[in-house]
Amino acid sequence: xxxQQFTSFLNESLNSxxxxxxxxxxxxxxxxLTSALDRFGHASSRVLGAVTGVSEADLGSALVxxxxxxxxxxxxxxxxxxxxxxxxxxxEIVQEPQDD
Numbered sequence: 001x002x003x004q005q006f007t008s009f010l011n012e013s014l015n016s017x018x019x020x021x022x023x024x025x026x027x028x029x030x031x032x033l034t035s036a037l038d039r040f041g042h043a044s045s046r047v048l049g050a051v052t053g054v055s056e057a058d059l060g061s062a063l064v065x066x067x068x069x070x071x072x073x074x075x076x077x078x079x080x081x082x083x084x085x086x087x088x089x090x091x092e093i094v095q096e097p098q099d100d
Contacts, residue, residue, distance in 0.1 A: 029079035040069035
């Protein structure tokens, strides 16, 4: 449910920004973010199971997976920010008056 809400939010945001499909970094970053959220969710369930004793999940590996998911999320956000900066720079270059 959370992943669907995130994906829907991301699609709406991209559409409101007049997203250009030629900028392929953003869909890849969105896919990475979705994957990281899913990975984080599974790892947090394993942590909860290990802490409460419900399952025999390895707490250490679950915490490592949560940290890896966090790094994956940060990388996806960084890609989107960088792509946005490059898009804005390109728009500024195009809008600059041409000296002939």
